[in-house]
Amino acid sequence: MLKQVLESCKAPSNSKCVLQAHAHIFKLGYGTYPSLLVSTVAAYRRCNRSYLARRLLLWFLSLSPGVCNTNVIIESLMKIGESGLAKKVLRNASDQNVITWNLMIGGYVRNVQYEEALKTLKNMLSFTDIKPNKFSFASSLAACARLGDLHHAKWVHSLMIDAGIELNAILSSALVDVYAKCGDIETSREVFYSVKRNDVSIWNAMITGFATHGLATEAIRVFSEMEAEHVSPDSITFLGLLTACSHCGLLEEGKEYFGLMSQRFSIQPKLEHYGAMVDLLGRAGRVKEAYELIESMQIEPDVVIWRSLLSSSRTYKNPELGEIAIQNLSKAKSGDYVLLSNIYSSTKKWESAQKVRELMTKEGIRKAKGKSWVEFGGMIHRFKAGDTSHIETMAIYKVLEGLIQKTKSEGFVSDTDLVLMDVSEEEKEENLNYHSEKLALAYVILKSSPGTEIRIQKNIRMCSDCHNWIKAVSKLLNRVIIMRDRIRFHRFEDGLCSCKDYW
16 A cells, blocks of 8 residues: 555655655554665655655665665666666675676666666676676676677677686577677677577577578578477567568568468467568568558557558658558657658658648657767767767868768769758758768777778668768778668678668
């Protein structure tokens, strides 16, 4: 009852109610119960009484509650997103064990604080009596994979080797996955063929890795090896295969695997499999067929499927189906409206595009910010479009301007087709020149030695202008540039991209 009262207090005006509930908890002798303690702490935080939350935690820790109770508190705080308070508990706890640290590392990963997870692993290593175990490394590898941080992925892997950690299916899968997500697909392949492959998760990691790198033939070959070794595929296996076919335009092969799921392996397609098929058809220009598949589905299509149709409608300039997709997106996000506006812009329907923009303004919808990041010197450097916050901004822009001029002199022409305004070509070019990935690339070129590979991560899909420009830069500077966007990997080399301009 008291816990429910605490959870209902969500505004500063409820602070008196929290204080009263807290007093009752103490009177009843439940003041040191971990679950009630965390509920009280959370309630104080919601009511802008953070100082009381901190004092309560420090009081509890002064009682030397024992490592089990400390771990319960940390786990509970992480579950409600209070990672800062969990860190305070860790710092002040008199008794810790490996579970304490694992809860912190895993909690940071769940709360999308990947750099903090890796910092915590480093801090853990400074303790002589507490050593990381398989769970510590699994969470740390997950953090590296989310960041796409190859430097730290190699560091964590080396720690595992030095500690003599025996690989199980979870760690083997994590290693295959992390190298693939960090852009090093060759090392991912090497790890895959060096470990025991008796669990489907390891095969899935390799198939999915090849899929995101646009290596459909390799993904299909691994599936054949999987069958030969009598490892039964699951729904994730087929999602990887369908994704691989989608990224490479293998329409017939994708259709075959989609049918194979239920016909041969009795795996019923889920929403994500239908989504992959809609994506496959849409990318191949079969936008109408993709819509027909949606209409024939026995389960309700989700927002991902409608967004896929919207995206292909933009690519193949089909405003009618684009409008249908928007109508079915009951909670359309900024990116959905931007896609529809893109469709109108690309077909020169400026009035319709403007109406969409006006609707976005009226509804308070803002376009999602593109962000790119690179790892250099053991640190993550982040950029957004038109960013001027970096300490070396002036030098970065100087390098970028130089690259833009040199690529133009070599014949590069900006792709202004999808800039969302009816303005002059010169103004459109200005809007494209300072996208986040261009700034990130300029920074790495500024700081790195000629000939070294460049790896960039981006949170949204790369635009066609940046894609074409990076191809030109790779040829101009004779550099390999590996770009991971929200959809897949692109490997640029000698003016070409591994996606073969199909993504």
